[in-house]
Amino acid sequence: MPAPPASSSARSNAPQGALHPTTLTVQTAAPEPPPATMDQVVDRFLEREHGLIKFLANRTPVVETYLQNLTADPVLGPVPSADHYFLGRIDMGETVDRKDYLKDDDHSMQARLMGGFHKLFTLQYQPVGFAWMVYADRTDFDREHYDFHFVRREFLGDVRCFVFDVTPKKTAGKGRFLGRVWVEDHSYNIVRMNGTYSPAPKNSYFFHMDSWRLNLTPGYWIPSYIYSEEGDFSAGAKNRIAFKAQTRIWGYDLKKESKDDELTQIRVDSVKDESAAAQDASPLQAEREWQQEAEDNVIDRLTTGGLVAPEGDVDRVLQTVVNNLIVTNNIELSRPVRVRVLLTSPLETFSVGNTIVISRGLVDVLPDEASLAAVLSHELAHIVLGHNLGSKYAFNDRMLFSDDSTYANLGFKHIPQEEAAADIKAVELLTNSPYAAKLDNVGLFLRALQSRAKQLNALLTTHLGNPLGENGNITRLAALSSKGPALDNSKLDQISALPLGGRVKINPWNDRAEMIKTAPVAITSARDKMPFEVTPFYPRLTRWTDQSGQNPSATTAANSPTGN
Ligand SMILES: [Zn+2]
Numbered sequence: 001m002p003a004p005p006a007s008s009s010a011r012s013n014a015p016q017g018a019l020h021p022t023t024l025t026v027q028t029a030a031p032e033p034p035p036a037t038m039d040q041v042v043d044r045f046l047e048r049e050h051g052l053i054k055f056l057a058n059r060t061p062v063v064e065t066y067l068q069n070l071t072a073d074p075v076l077g078p079v080p081s082a083d084h085y086f087l088g089r090i091d092m093g094e095t096v097d098r099k100d101y102l103k104d105d106d107h108s109m110q111a112r113l114m115g116g117f118h119k120l121f122t123l124q125y126q127p128v129g130f131a132w133m134v135y136a137d138r139t140d141f142d143r144e145h146y147d148f149h150f151v152r153r154e155f156l157g158d159v160r161c162f163v164f165d166v167t168p169k170k171t172a173g174k175g176r177f178l179g180r181v182w183v184e185d186h187s188y189n190i191v192r193m194n195g196t197y198s199p200a201p202k203n204s205y206f207f208h209m210d211s212w213r214l215n216l217t218p219g220y221w222i223p224s225y226i227y228s229e230e231g232d233f234s235a236g237a238k239n240r241i242a243f244k245a246q247t248r249i250w251g252y253d254l255k256k257e258s259k260d261d262e263l264t265q266i267r268v269d270s271v272k273d274e275s276a277a278a279q280d281a282s283p284l285q286a287e288r289e290w291q292q293e294a295e296d297n298v299i300d301r302l303t304t305g306g307l308v309a310p311e312g313d314v315d316r317v318l319q320t321v322v323n324n325l326i327v328t329n330n331i332e333l334s335r336p337v338r339v340r341v342l343l344t345s346p347l348e349t350f351s352v353g354n355t356i357v358i359s360r361g362l363v364d365v366l367p368d369e370a371s372l373a374a375v376l377s378h379e380l381a382h383i384v385l386g387h388n389l390g391s392k393y394a395f396n397d398r399m400l401f402s403d404d405s406t407y408a409n410l411g412f413k414h415i416p417q418e419e420a421a422a423d424i425k426a427v428e429l430l431t432n433s434p435y436a437a438k439l440d441n442v443g444l445f446l447r448a449l450q451s452r453a454k455q456l457n458a459l460l461t462t463h464l465g466n467p468l469g470e471n472g473n474i475t476r477l478a479a480l481s482s483k484g485p486a487l488d489n490s491k492l493d494q495i496s497a498l499p500l501g502g503r504v505k506i507n508p509w510n511d512r513a514e515m516i517k518t519a520p521v522a523i524t525s526a527r528d529k530m531p532f533e534v535t536p537f538y539p540r541l542t543r544w545t546d547q548s549g550q551n552p553s554a555t556t557a558a559n560s561p562t563g564n
Helices: 006-012 038-055 109-124 130-134 259-264 283-304 313-328 360-365 369-384 403-409 416-431 434-452 552-556
Strands: 062-073 077-090 098-100 146-156 159-168 176-184 190-198 209-217 220-230 243-250 338-342 349-352 355-359 504-506 513-515
Touching (some): 038 146, 038 159, 038 176, 038 190, 130 209, 130 220, 146 176, 159 190, 283 355, 283 403, 313 338, 313 355, 313 434, 313 513, 355 360, 360 504, 369 434, 416 434
Parallel strands (some): 338 355
Antiparallel strands (some): 062 077, 062 243, 146 159, 159 176, 176 190, 209 220, 349 355
8 A cells, every 4th residue: 555645644642623724735746647547546536635634533413314204195106104313523533423402302303303313323224324415435445355346437426536446455354345435536535425334233224325535625525415215116126114314414624612712712802992982881782792692602503513504695684684673664773684594404493693593404495585584574573572681691691512512501492472473573574575466376385394203303403492383283473374375286386395304405514504505407397396305415616716716825735636
């Protein structure tokens, strides 16, 4: 085996937490000559894979798996019959370790939901679950354990790849990767893996997976999405397991936690004196300053914990919708309303101070702007009505908890009376807004959600805000749920809700959110609608570019994948 690139061995000695994207510029001093044979390509990607495992060894990204069990519907095909949700941090340096955000407390809602999932993981999946599939083989990805067979060249997005079939040798032992890898042709990194693990140990079962990586930092392709699917719906099939699952990984650049890190998170400068006269605050001003400080604390904490995206373009799109409501209703507030994106899939909104937070999953499934305005209007109504929660978080000691316990330590659920009042106010705001003419679509969305509510309990289980419904009943904005035409699957132009993953894309390295631009694809049957459903990932692969304008030295590296 050739020596590993100088860069990776140098980095492995670096202190934890010292890594930053701008320091990842050290590459091999001289470009290696391009491989002359497919055997040399194999050597190169094996070496790069080991380099990646080393490079990510001190990272603890967030990993989210959302799984829908499937049952056959004669008209719609396989549809969700139940769902499961898992969220945690994975320690990339260890083979079997996950820290759960959703703590395994006996009496919590999460514990009951996790029950099904644990069973799935421990009885049917070895050893660690979906996140295990970030690498083909952590310990023995080499020629002693595997045979590699070149298949063809192929483009994935903008990236030209070599495709290899990978089969474990007979003597390689259980649970080895069996499938196909795509290797990009500049630096010979694996960019996609598709297959399973074989042979399975007795009484257990390995799922199939399609695992994608993105070129998010110079020289490395970072594991980002894993799609898993099992199930045979053909006539006569013995239908033991049937599900679809999306695993998303993000927050690679989050700091590894330590006590020191937590202490640096205390804010000492959040109250700025902006008044020229530098007077003491009046009681009302003081109250507002206090709420602003709590709001900033909470949003900062959720961002550093990898649960809220840094401020960005998606926020501005969402804020435009809120501004439409504010302007047409002549609302005057002491501070502007901001909107931020929670990075997770379950459908949820909440507000803290004048900041509205909406989950990625909810933005994904909303069919149109009017429906987006409707879910945001409920939170705007809380703000207008002064239902401010969370001012206790102005005390910084309340922010000193570990990332894993974020959900246990923060909560923004309103009492039922405030929920009812916010719904009434929200309908009033919508009726005065440009969205008034499109409330039929909102009704359609709410009924579509109702029609799946019993099967999608995990998707409807919120972790920070009030749920859209409980016990299989959608209660949010109930006054609008009777509006519009009847749900009709046979009407191909009636789009009541979208599949997950269609609107917002998260950069797994820096957590930035952006709107996805996809070309419209014609719906040709009721089975194409897939409301609220999980679908395979098909990211358009591109090579790393320096979009920020920073980090100019990165591209000078000899074997930089950008080639400039
Ligand atoms: Zn509410």
